[in-house]
Amino acid sequence: MxxxxxxxxxxxxxxxxxxxxxxxxxxxxxxxxxxxxxxxxxxxxxxxxxxxxxxxxxxxxxxxxxxLAVELGPGLLGNIYDGVQRPLAATYEASGDQIARGLSLAPLDRARRWSFTPEPGMAPGARLDGGEILGRVPETKTIEHRVLVPPDGRGELIELAPNGEYAVEDVIARLREPSGAVRELRLYHRWPVRTARPYRRRDHATSPLITGQRILDTFFPLLKGGKAAVPGPFGAGKTVVQQQIARWSNAEIVIYVGCGERGNELVEILETFPELTDPYTGRLLMERTMLVANTSNMPVVAREASIYVGVTLAEYYRDQGYDVVMVADSTSRWAEALREVAGRLGQMPVEEGYPAYLASRLAAFYERAGRVETLAGLHGSATLIGAVSPPGGDFSEPVTSHTKEIVQTFWALSKELADARHYPAVDWTDSFSGYAGQAATWWAENVDPRWAARRAEALALLAQADELARIVNLVGPEALSSAQRWALEGAALIREGVLQQSAFEEVDSFCSPQKQFMLLDLVLELHGRGGELLGIGVPVQELLALPVLARARRLKTLYASNQVDELSGFRGEIRETFERLRTEYGKPGGGT
Structure with missing residues (x-):
């Protein structure tokens, strides 16, 4: 003492x-x-x-x-924790609206009993290593919890509990370790949050994380097991983008960490998430979701710890063979907590008062992402997506600039696009993805082999339009040629018909990869056929007045993701419209 x-x-x-x-x-x-x-x-x-x-x-x-360690076992899913894994529902029952100081609560319900089934073939005398599966528990209607030997456990199985109902504190197995000591194993174990959980080897991630958001999946893809950042100023829509990812991504487990954000934003998440329906199972989304809530008025050190709590929970379900996505909102608040503690310790400040180890701490956090072969021989992934809130939208500030060097997918949000009501407000100029080459293989095998070429064509057209827009701002639209004016129209079709997507539109909130490619392909075909007609003398004014352009902008809301065949019928309307114009100008029979 x-x-x-x-x-x-x-x-x-x-x-x-x-x-x-x-x-x-x-x-x-x-x-x-x-x-x-x-x-x-x-x-x-x-x-x-x-x-x-x-x-x-x-x-x-x-x-x-x-x-500092977390309890890992059945009962995590559907729960809401604070930054040091205190369950907020039980905390409210114990101390009301404010968390009483010194309150200590078990993260997992000690009274609840779980139906445990031993792993087939597992019997006394078996030699076990860390990470192996002892048995299974139906944690929710959609997720089976695999009870693991702790990563630091190893030895001979002496006893394994039979089928039955057990509380998390009940002993379900006994292990004789190499030292001769007998270790009791329960449905849960503890793991230090600042220590990455071990695995056998890293895999090469090849499957994209499908979010249902066109500008993310088609233009700046993220792989399962990858690391991404969503930087943006206040009001640019970071929270909505992250909520869309949490709701629609094809990950099996979702962990949302609210790290130092405003209380009203977190309250909205805490109120809406339990009511959301999982689009893949038709059941409640919370059956495969965990929330870690740490608002800006909570203690600064708990804010710093909350990120590690979240990533350790993600690694635990990854070790069970699941694809997990963890969303951290925001790493800027976490970095501010580091800065405040460093200041109290009298450590030498560097850029904007942040400690010298800011970059290494950020890198160590994101490095815990990855697709791996687990100690049990399973394959799972932990995808980390961190929001960044640069003051005044300045992407050169330390947290954003260091994060940009670490992550491989960068979804930069623009205040200008948000002010123009263009959502998601992802800036196609500042954003990038280092996974596009790997994602192209998946798109070619599962959607269309032309995906990489069409994506490059669209990005080139958007870049050309940005250059032309600067000319228009300087000297006016009269200085542009017909081809340049048509390029501006093509880019506008991509922006409004493909990139814009409303989170609150039932038909368009989620867009399947097939529908994403079809929309892009149709818009690019429309633009390409218009360019051909310009070459035979059709006035650009006549092209810009075509009703088919307005209809192309509305396709995303007219057809759902399961109506791709109906959507593809628009191709005939495009060809008919442009063939009619071609005939009028005396050159029939061009194109098919």
């Missing part, structure tokens, strides 16, 4: 000989919990997860013997 020497905001200096770096410590009469982040002789510096108001020097300090 030690004592508190000094308190400085969330930082407490304690006298605790022998305590380890990273070890958790309980301090004061309130029993506040924190973790050791520095040591000097017999003194340790502790960052506390809660407000230290009224905590005084001289009060007790007690080491807990373990680092």
């Amino acid at each position: 030690g004592r508190i020497i000094e308190v400085n905001g969330p930082i407490a200096t304690v006298h605790l000989p022998g305590v380890l770096n990273g070890e958790q410590v309980r301090i004061g009469k309130l029993g506040l919990v924190g973790e050791v982040i520095a040591r000097s002789g017999e003194e340790a510096v502790v960052q506390v997860y809660e407000s230290t108001e009224s905590v005084r020097p001289g009060e007790s300090a007690e080491p807990l013997g373990h680092p």
Whole structure:
């Protein structure tokens, strides 16, 4: 037992000989919990997860013997936790609207019983390694929970529980370790959040994460197991983009971490998510979702910890062989927490006051993404998507610039596009994807082999239109040739008919890969046939007045994702319209 020497905001200096770096410590009469982040002789510096108001020097300090860890077992899905894995529903029952300081609650329900089925062929005498599957539990109607030997467990199976109902604290297996000690295994185990969970080897990710958002999937794809960032200023629509990804992505498990965002935004998420229907199963979305809620008025250190809690939960379900997507909103608030704690510790600030280790901490977080072969021989993935909130939309600030160097997919949101009511407000000029080459293989095999060429053609047309728009702003549209005016119209068709997508439009909120390619292909065919007619003397004014252009803009809302065949019928309307014009200008029979 030690004592508190000094308190400085969330930082407490304690006298605790022998305590380890990273070890958790309980301090004061309130029993506040924190973790050791520095040591000097017999003194340790502790960052506390809660407000230290009224905590005084001289009060007790007690080491807990373990680092910050999360409980991993059945009962996680459908739950809402705070930044240190306290279940908010149970917290509300215990302390009301405000979380009482020093409140300690079990993350997993100790009273609930689960139907456990041992893994076939698993019997006493078997040699087990970490990560192997002991048995299975139906966690929800849609997700089967695979009970794993902890990654640090290894030895001979002495006993395994039969089929039956068990609480998470019940012993379901006993393992004789190489040292001869007998280890009891339960339905859950604990794992330190700052330590990445081990795996056998990394896979080469090849399957894209399908979000149903055209500008993300078609133009700037993200692979399962990849890492992406969504930077954007206030009001650009980051939260809606992330909610769309959480709702519509083809991942099996979704983890949403609200890290230091405004309370009203998180309240909206906490209220809407439990009511959403999973489009893939028809059941509640929360049956495959977890929420970690840490608002901006919660303790700064818990905000810093919440990201690690979320990624550890993602790795746990990845180890069960699932594809997991974790959305962190936002890493900027997490970085601000790092800056505040570093300031309290008197560490040397560098860019804009952030600590010198900001880039390495960001890289270490994103590096925990990946598609892997698990210790049990399964294949799973953890996809990390971090929102970034640069002050004033300045992408050169440290968090955004470092993140841009780390991630391979960058969905840059534009305030100008948002102000123009163009949603999602993803800027096709500043965004990029390093996964396009790998995604092309999947698109060629599952949708259309022309995907890569059509995508490149559309991006080139958008870039050309941006250049022409600058000329128009300087000297007016009269300076443009007919071909240039038609290029501007083609880019407008892509923007309005393909890239724009309403999250609140029932037909268009989600767009299948087949419908995405069909829309893009139709718009590009329309533009290409118009260009041919310009070459035989058809006035551009006549082309711009064609009703087929307005109809092309509305196709996305006229046909659902399961009506691709009906949508493809528009191709005949395009060809008929342009063939009629070709005939009028004396050159029939061009094109098929």
